[in-house]
Amino acid sequence: MRRAGPVALASAALLILLGLPALGIRFTGIDARVLPSSASARRATELLRAHFPAGTDSPIEVVLRGEGADSAVRRIRALPGVEAVSAPRTLAPGVVTTQVTPKAGAMASGTKALVRSIRRLPGASVSGRTAWFIDTSQTLLRRLPVALGILVASVLVLLFLVTRSFVLPVKAVVMNALGLLAAFGILVFVFQDGRLEGLLHYVSEGAIELTQPVLLVAVAFGLATDYGVFLLSRIREAHDAGLPNREAVALGLERTGRVITAAALLFCVAVGSFATSSVLIVKEVGVGIALAVLIDATLVRALLVPSLMALLGDWNWWAPRRFRR
Helix, strand or coil, X not given: CCCHHHXXXXXXXXXXXXHHHHHHCCEECCCHHHCCCCCHHHHHXXXXXXXXXXXXXXXXXXXXXXXXXXXXXXXXXCCCCXXXXXXXXXXXXXXXXXXXXXXXXXXXXXXHHHHHHHHCCCCEEEECHHHHHHHHHHHHHHHHHHHXXXXXXXXXXXXXXXXXXXXXXXXXXXXXXXXXXXXXXXXXXXXHCCCCHHHHCCCCCCXXXXXXXXXXXXXXXXXXXXXXXXXXXXXXXXXXXXXXXXXXXXXXXXXXXXXXXXXXXXHHHHHHHHHHCCCHHHHHHHHHHHHHHHHHHHHHHHHHHHHHHHHHXXXXXXXXXXXXX
């Protein structure tokens, strides 16, 4: 707090620097590669990829409805990126199904473009790994802003009720976001870029599993807010008792330090143990959440919180009078 400006700038810059790899994040779906190399499903998948066309292990399932089903099958055969099309099979009058083998793997851009092209055919419905990935991505992108808006609004309101300040809730949300950004950056650096493969015993897929960010945001943001409530409520109590801003911050940190540190360490040990899993997505969950909690309990709490509160001074407690009532 004696060097609030340099500490705030340095710690914020460090969090942003750690988070920069997250700008290049790529997503993928689940396949047999998340399993250990000894698993039968993974060995079979690797043999298919080694000796057969890339899309053999992830065919596109197509259902065609209407009178023009046969002509639609011919049009599918002519689409770019198609390796083979199975003979159509009648499911019901006017409904046939066929299986399309793409030239590339399920997550390749050409296969995704092929799925979109088939879906544009009249009466066509598409399933398979690639279609699942496209639909899940679109659903997450459509719903995620609403979910994040509810999350941030709830945290702002509840922290205002705890602190009776307009400034502290906004600061807490921004610091939580910086901590999450840093955790995402390290996750990309380790798992997407393939660092620490020998130490953590995995083979990188060159991307992060699609649903990981949702889980990481929900758990890590909630825990960071939880620790923030412990800390800010003690600081608020000290300030209400008449202590100046700096002394109130110091006393709040002193009163909550051991509790938050112990809770964070216990949580990191429990969740970090997932890193020993032989399943890649479980490993990603454990490392990602443990990193987010560790960053929040160290860089954010010990450096950013006291330095920013020292810089803001009495502005920490600002709120319009009618809202305070």
